[in-house]
Amino acid sequence: MSEQPCDIGDADGVAMAFLEKGTKVTPLPFRQPALGDKQIRIRVTHAGLCMSDLLTSTGQWGEPYLPLVPGHEIVGIVEKVGEKVSHLHEGDKVGFGVYRDCCDMCSECRTGHENMCAGKSYTYDPYSYGGYATSFQSRGDFFFKLDDSFPGYAAPLFCAxxxxxxxxxxxxxxxxxxxxxxxxxxxxxxxxxxxxxxxxxxxxxxxxxxxxxxxxxxxxxxxxxxxxxxxxxxxxxxxxxxxxxxxxxxxxxxxxxxxxxxxxxxxxxxxxxxxxxxxxxxxxxxxxxxxSEVGPRIVIENMLEFVKIHNIIPDVDIYPFADTQSAVNSLFSGSPKWPRYRNVIETKDFFNTFTPRSN
Ligand SMILES: [Zn+2]
Ligand SMILES: [Zn+2]
Missing domain, CATH: 3.40.50.720 (NAD(P)-binding Rossmann-like Domain)
Structure with a gap:
């Protein structure tokens, strides 16, 4: 079961979706599926834009499935946890990267290389929306706990x-x-x-x-x-x-x-x-x-310690979520300017005009 488009008054979240092949995004209200007992739902605060998002939307990696909601550099606040989730709690700040699932059984998974698992799932695909949204829900053990002091706009650490x-x-x-x-x-x-x-x-x-x-x-x-x-x-x-x-x-x-x-x-x-x-x-x-393709969770945990010790954050331009189109245009064509060096969308102001159903 996956996200379902719906009327705005009935929505858990709003996505910035590609409804056709190209670079145009459109607000798309949607309902989340029922929360699985091992899943977590977050309110997205920030999402980075990765070139792979636009290589997908413009068909350069094959005909895109629609609606497409990309985004695999995600930071947010935990809203709900499934019954069997014990490592994270409501109110925790978390991050999420490029993979949302793996088989857990193969030799790659069992040796900490789940990014090489033949049965892995990418964060956004025909069955799931990614981080260009106000709400995101996925398997709990693919979320990373962040310090409250972690700046949300550093979301590009989770892919770039x-x-x-x-x-x-x-x-x-x-x-x-x-x-x-x-x-x-x-x-x-x-x-x-x-x-x-x-x-x-x-x-x-x-x-x-x-x-x-x-x-x-x-x-x-x-x-x-x-x-x-x-x-x-x-x-x-x-x-x-x-x-x-x-x-x-x-x-x-x-x-x-x-x-x-x-x-x-x-x-x-x-x-x-x-x-x-x-x-x-x-x-x-x-x-x-x-x-090398991105990295497994053990490497992300290691990187999060490293950036804390050395105070490393990506250089970003921040766009309001409602203006995701400008962030896309900047990344795709440098119009009116190229990213210096990563574009990030921020949902904060969007909640002045949108109240999720579940609240
Ligand atoms: Zn990426
Ligand atoms: Zn596997």
Whole structure:
């Protein structure tokens, strides 16, 4: 059973839904299904916008199911807990990420890699609404307890943050020379993390105008990847690259990395994109290529401790929930401005005009 659209007077929540393929969102009142005994329902306070939301809505990852309510960077306050939930209580501040379910039985699940479970479910899909909504309900043990002092607008940690933290946790060591390719929603958090991991951080971007911002986030060096001389000068200089771009250029990445170095990929390219993988180059230099998809719950718990110790929060632009369309336009087309560096919607003011049925 899943969410059902309804009249506003009868609604548990309002979603900002894609009712057709594209980038237009429309308010959609809905009823939540009955709360399962292992489920939690929250009032969403903040949700981050991820590029994958719009790759889904515009059909770039296949024909979208409709209505589509994306959002997998969610922070909110617990409203209801099922009878068998004991680790969270009404009023707790919580976060929620990219996965909402897994099989619990396979070897990946039983060894703490449930993001690799063949039976996992993503937070939003044809059966469930995501975080572009005032109300969200899901399996209780996929929620993360947050301190009351955790800023809700740091919601992008639950996808962007986790996605870059996971490969850094696996491969980055203190004093390693780490390059971060792409200074956007993912890359800017990666710079902050890699700096606090004790790495010597090089930001690599096609936008020279981001150099000062990248350095203020913790980058020690900057390479303009449109400058062939700069690329040549830094060849073989890095121990590891974390590439956050969807327009991945592996030939460039592996030329910047030293022999026996690593390249970790977290951006899913368009299927038609030529990644320029030069197998001979990699083979003769004994280099390694790693893929990574977001991260399991144990890594998110670890990241939440890390950001608390080092006071790391993403740089965000906050939009009122009622103006989700502007946040979408900004992310999709830079109109009237590109995100610096993640767009987050905030529901607070929306409750001045909307009273949920269950209250
Ligand atoms: Zn995401
Ligand atoms: Zn499993």
């Amino acid at each position: 943050g986790t996605t870059v933290y996971n490969p850094l946790l696996q491969y980055a060591k203190p004093s390693m020379k780490v390059g971060i390719v792409g200074i956007g929603g993912l890359g800017h958090v990666a710079i902050k993390f890699a700096n606090k991991f004790g790495c010597e951080v090089t930001a690599i971007s096609t936008t020279p105008g981001k150099e000062q911002e990248a350095k203020s986030m913790g980058a020690h060096h900057f390479i303009n990847s449109k400058d062939p001389e700069a690329l040549k000068k830094h060849a073989n200089s890095l121990d590891m690259i974390l590439d956050t771009c969807t327009a991945v250029n592996l030939e460039q990445d592996f030329s910047l990395v030293r022999p026996r170095g690593h390249v970790a990929l977290v951006g899913a390219p368009n299927v038609e994109h030529d990644c320029k993988l030069n197998i001979t180059q990699i083979l003769m230099r004994q280099q390694e290529l790693h893929g």
